[in-house]
């Protein structure tokens with residue numbers, strides 16, 4: 001039987017990216033609302049309850065409202081917003097993060113898609129905590145840069161439209177200077193850390209792409225970090241861990257490296273013997289950071305090929 005899927009918020013940045021990945025698939029049928037009805041609660045209620053699976057690509061408050069509109073036990077939900085990432089009763093939708101995570105996603109009815117920055121941070125840090133290489137009490141810093149599509153339609157307009165209310169011509173800017181970014185609790189919880197990491201995000205004048213860096217001034221041996229990461233993601237095609245030879249030979253990492261893909265690349269850089277390391281994750285904020293992850297979770301939940309529609 002062909003499963004029906006409704007994307008609530010389908011006219012937004014993430015929603016359109018998901019629809020693009022689902023286009024042409026004959027194992028799924030998309031339920032669509034026209035422009036006049038896409039924000040109408042009655043029309044949304046009907047679509048949310050008709051669908052076998054819904055993907056919420058909405059601001060947090062609207063995502064909570066959408067969940068409340070579902071009044072049948074059958075519809076399965078993937079929420080791309082921040083609303084449910086540390087909420088009881090929700091499964092964290094990062095199939096590669098723990099050995100049993102893909103099975104848990106496949107069995108869940110409520111799945112919360114990870115944030116784009118947490119995807120990079122957790123992919124680097126969680127295997128090291130699990131392997132005992134990183135003490136959960138270690139104070140960590142996360143330096144990260146996103147393409148401006150990470151801020152959705154409003155930020156895209158700010159960077160592309162000189163007439164937009166908050167138009168900017170900057171090349172690069174820091175934000176979340178009060179250290180209260182909404183992704184911090186998610187990073188701490190799913191990495192298994194005793195204290196919140198210090199998160200220092202930035203936006204660059206490029207549409208899509210992301211670099212997440214965790215510097216370790218007092219690091220375990222580089223070889224042990226690389227082995228722990230390689231072991232954690234063995235057999236997981238969307239997450240690639242650079243070999244020692246590849247990482248040691250690299251002189252630059254660019255934000256565009258994985259733009260337009262749904263993959264995630266992990267590097268441990270450092271100076272052998274210095275006792276320091278730079279852990280680096282590269283992804284597309286709209287790929288493995290949002291739409292790619294949502295489609296991967298959808299595939300798992302519907303028992304379909306996990307990689308269907310995804311761009312490696």
Ligand SMILES: NC(=O)C1=CN([C@@H]2O[C@H](COP(=O)(O)OP(=O)(O)OC[C@H]3O[C@@H](n4cnc5c(N)ncnc54)[C@H](OP(=O)(O)O)[C@@H]3O)[C@@H](O)[C@H]2O)C=CC1
Pocket residue numbers: 008009010011012013014015038039040056057058059060062080081082114115116149150151152153154285286289290
């Ligand atoms: N952009 C990214 O890289 C990432 C985004 N996310 C998350 O995904 C979610 C969507 O983000 P993004 O696509 O960037 O945001 P956008 O602002 O681009 O899109 C949001 C869409 O939701 C629509 N919307 C708002 N309120 C309602 C409502 N009550 N009913 C129906 N539709 C509504 C908006 O309508 P209108 O078009 O009229 O404004 C818009 O089309 C957010 O929670 C975001 O945090 C997660 C990871 C990465």
Ligand SMILES: CC(=O)N[C@@H](CCC(=O)OP(=O)(O)O)C(=O)O
Pocket residue numbers: 080081082114115116117146147148149150151155182183201202203
């Ligand atoms: C560049 C930019 O502004 N990015 C957004 C995060 C985008 C994202 O990942 O949204 P979620 O919170 O749903 O994960 C921000 O920092 O708020």
